[in-house]
Amino acid sequence: MSVNSEVSVPVTSTKYLIDDSASILSKIYEPDTALTCFCSPANWAKSNAAIHYVKKASDNFFQYQGVIENELFEQVKSLFSSTTHGDLLFEHIELMLLMFQELFEPKEIGLRILPCTYSLSPAFHFQNGIVKMMSTLGGSGERWVEKEFVKYHPLEKNQLAPAIKEPRECDINTLCNGDIALVKGKNWEDQEHNAVVCSSPVFDINESKLCIYIDYLN
Template identity: 30%
Template sequence: MSPTAALPTFDLTATTSHWAEGGGIEVLPRIFEDAINLAVLRRPLPHDLLAGALAQTRAERPLAFSWRGAPDDGLRAALLESVHCPGASGPLVEDVVTLADAMACLFDTDEVGVRLRRMDAPMCPRFHCDNLPVRLVTTYLGPGSEWLPETAVNRAGLGAPTPGKPDIVREEGAIRRLEAGDVALLKGSGWVGNEARGLVHRSPAVGPDQQRLLLTIDPA
């Protein structure tokens, strides 16, 4: 499957300081630029994909899919066995496989780690940066991940909270949020040359009647 099969192009790429965003897949390889630690593909989600995502939030049992391997028919079969209402979830499954394939191609790896989960509460509510090279994040339903421009970060506040540690956020109004459907590559502190510049981000607050359907993909 082509990694661009379900990733449409809508507009030109924009760069602001250390992040890049745009409506075409060409924005994602910009994560390899030294100055960039966030690349965001803005995309609307089609109705059939949203229907499959909604099916995962309406089931009584939470979806918690975790898988590692080649982004091929094995991943597709494992997803179809795990998702709720597989008959209505084909477009969702295909989108996950396409993104996994794109991730493997972009980072020249045979395997990827995939997690698709329904979230009823924030997984990482405190601002932090990941100790890994890079991660793909997309939210199908619910609020997207929140992140900070570098100018709004006090890195001395990162890590476990302790007495006297300063606040991480310098400017509350500077907090940014990814939108549902956005495909984001987050460069972490495990990326060689980016050890002190991992993107600072967190899980958003989830309301009492709100759920998230979150996909993360790591190159293995």
């Protein structure tokens, strides 16, 4: 079976919007928009605070599921209380949470704050869920590919969906250190065809990054 007969994509243009104004994030509600990105480059102090924290925290992942409330902010603040310029890391995540709350008014979120020294999910894949906010501090962030450049391997026997081929380097986009982006997932109503294809940040040897993800759960 050919990939084209298995995967049906509406013939519509898909937009990936990037701007240095935070207001760009609200355009994720536009039906033809798959990704919005607030370009907010991390300064030296914030970037180095993230690197320092990751080297100290190792694989001490912070994960939370529930409402956005004061107790959550206190937990996040305490993570960085002993880190030089840790207040900058807290303020970055606090801003993400406040913007997510303002945009979606979720009853429940999933928050992950991941100190990383290697790519957790290096293969390109469709985003699941409804919508995800993401940001990386300490180095380059999530990689993503526009829909028109996504190619598939032929279906194998008993395979329900085709695997995505590794994109050409020239077709890969990368979020910058400090950028805050929203990406649609396959469960955004009537927007399955606009789910973003992405992969975790890449890492050089001895590189440390703080990866932050907020998922809309309810």
